[in-house]
Amino acid sequence: MSISTIITAAGKNSRMRKDQLENNLEVKNKLVLPLNNSTVIENTIDNVLSLDIGECIVVLGHYKDEIIEAISKNYDDNVKFVVNDPVDVGLSVSLLNGLQNTNSKYALCVTGDQPTVSTETLNNIIDTLLNADNPDNTVSVLRRRKTGLLDTAEGLGMPFAMNRNNLIEYIKNENDNLNPILRRIFKDGYEFWGIKEKNELELLNINHYKDYKHLLDIH
Known part of the structure; x- marks a missing residue:
C-alpha cells in the first residue's frame, strides 16, 4: 500500500498525571485508561486498523512498559511497536522514528490520545x-477552524497526512512540537486542506482528566 499510519504514544503524560x-x-x-471495554490507545489503534493501509506503527517512549502491559489485544501481525531511545524527546522525534520504520510513499500521523477520531474521518483525510x-505538495489535516483549502496552519496538529519523505526532511533535525513545523511547511507553499470532523467529539484530545471524564460521560 502507498500509505502507512504512525501513532505517537510516547509522551510524558504530565497534565493527566x-x-x-x-x-x-x-x-x-x-493511554491505558479504560474506554469501550478496552483502553484509550487500543481504541485509537483499532480505528486505524479499520483503514485500508499498508501498516500501523506505534511509537512508544515514556511509560512504554505500562502501555505494552495494558494492551490486551493481539496486534502481533499488523502493528509494529517502535521505542524512542532516548525517551525524553519532542513529538517531532517520535514521528521521525515512526516514519523511518516504513517505506510507504505517504503517511497518516495520529496521536494515541485521539480515540474519538473515527475511521470515516481518517479515511476522508487520506x-x-x-x-x-x-x-506530494499537499497536507490533509483534521480541521481546527476552517474546512477546505486553508489560508493558515495556525493551531493545526494531528491527525494529518502528507508525503512521507517530504515530512522526514522537515523533521529530521528538529526536536519540537508539531505546529511550528506545520507552519513552516505551509510557508513553503504546500496546500493545506482542512477536513471536517464527523462530530464535535473528534476534536477532543485527552490531555486533562476532565477531557477523559467528558468522553466517558458521552459514551
Whole structure:
C-alpha cells in the first residue's frame, strides 16, 4: 500500500498525571485508561486498523512498559511497536522514528490520545490527500477552524497526512512540537486542506482528566 499510519504514544503524560494527583486518583497513563471495554490507545489503534493501509506503527517512549502491559489485544501481525531511545524527546522525534520504520510513499500521523477520531474521518483525510492535484505538495489535516483549502496552519496538529519523505526532511533535525513545523511547511507553499470532523467529539484530545471524564460521560 502507498500509505502507512504512525501513532505517537510516547509522551510524558504530565497534565493527566498532575490532575490525577490533585484529585487523589490512581496515577495512570492516559493511554491505558479504560474506554469501550478496552483502553484509550487500543481504541485509537483499532480505528486505524479499520483503514485500508499498508501498516500501523506505534511509537512508544515514556511509560512504554505500562502501555505494552495494558494492551490486551493481539496486534502481533499488523502493528509494529517502535521505542524512542532516548525517551525524553519532542513529538517531532517520535514521528521521525515512526516514519523511518516504513517505506510507504505517504503517511497518516495520529496521536494515541485521539480515540474519538473515527475511521470515516481518517479515511476522508487520506482520500483528500491522494485525490489532490499534487499529493506530494499537499497536507490533509483534521480541521481546527476552517474546512477546505486553508489560508493558515495556525493551531493545526494531528491527525494529518502528507508525503512521507517530504515530512522526514522537515523533521529530521528538529526536536519540537508539531505546529511550528506545520507552519513552516505551509510557508513553503504546500496546500493545506482542512477536513471536517464527523462530530464535535473528534476534536477532543485527552490531555486533562476532565477531557477523559467528558468522553466517558458521552459514551
